[in-house]
Amino acid sequence: xxxxxxxxxxxxxxxxxxxxxxxxxxxxxxxxxxxxxxxxxxxxxxxxxxxxxxxxxxxxxxxxxxxxxxxxxxxxxxxxxxxxxxxxxxxxxxxxxxxxxxxxxxxxxxxxxxxxxxxxxxxxxxxxxxxxxxxxxxxxxxxxxxxxxxxxxxxxxxxxxxxxxxxxxxxxxxxxxxxxxxxxxxxxxxxxxxxxxxxxxxxxxxxxxxxxxxxxxxxxxxxxxxxxxxxxxxxxxxxxxxxxxxxxxxxxxxxxxxxxxxxxxxxxxxxxxxxxxxxxxxxxxxxxxxxx
Numbered sequence: 276x277x278x279x280x281x282x283x284x285x286x287x288x289x290x291x292x293x294x295x296x297x298x299x300x301x302x303x304x305x306x307x308x309x310x311x312x313x314x315x316x317x318x319x320x321x322x323x324x325x326x327x328x329x330x331x332x333x334x335x336x337x338x339x340x341x342x343x344x345x346x347x348x349x350x351x352x353x354x355x356x357x358x359x360x361x362x363x364x365x366x367x368x369x370x371x372x373x374x375x376x377x378x379x380x381x382x383x384x385x386x387x388x389x390x391x392x393x394x395x396x397x398x399x400x401x402x403x404x405x406x407x408x409x410x411x412x413x414x415x416x417x418x419x420x421x422x423x424x425x426x427x428x429x430x431x432x433x434x435x436x437x438x439x440x441x442x443x444x445x446x447x448x449x450x451x452x453x454x455x456x457x458x459x460x461x462x463x464x465x466x467x468x469x470x471x472x473x474x475x476x477x478x479x480x481x482x483x484x485x486x487x488x489x490x491x492x493x494x495x496x497x498x499x500x501x502x503x504x505x506x507x508x509x510x511x512x513x514x515x516x517x518x519x520x521x522x523x524x525x526x527x528x529x530x531x532x533x534x535x536x537x538x539x540x541x542x543x544x545x546x547x548x549x550x551x552x553x554x555x556x557x558x559x560x561x562x563x564x565x566x567x
Contacts, residue, residue, distance in 0.1 A: 488544020
């Protein structure tokens, strides 16, 4: 799984043997974003909902340092959520810490960081936008509380952009929108403090496929109304605006005409397939052009 975690241009470590195979993927997913003026306009509109983060001075430890653990409201993640893997949660955290320290010791240019759960973890490294080094800090089954509690792993890194997507596993576990929002506010405050020169980008929680889902926890997905996800995303957009971060609304790009996750973008109604990651990749590329 190491090749999914750290991606750098022209690096043997980060370019798996199948790195060129994405070009043979169905091009309709790419052109559905880049070639359709309506979707481009939609993406530009979603990006325009956030205000740019204010200028921030250098971070210096003080009594005002945000506490990561103060809003921890959910239990530690378990491997039952998302794709199963061989490592325990604690082992994954240890692995991420080592990778973050390694990249901090030899800082690359144009470092971007992905923070999240299995959706971020399984982003194919060869599909991530090029000309950028990507540090993937996703963990399968991660929750907003778990992510909040491990942000200090990246304290010594110097990223240009930190992308955050988390929350679906909280909803699956029955965590309230209010608790998730509180964890998000704690995360953004900490990241703004620890990385004053970085852009912090909150990405919306994606829809699920509802009755069409085949994921083993389908009943738990059905218990999450789409309105709850949309309400949560509205809260996340407001938190990003209030705390000096940016908001990237991916939800409309993944939803079908009924609001559920489009079947062409998912493997099981919860996780993304290659087409889904092509859409996400296109959104990230457009984001970098619209929000320099």
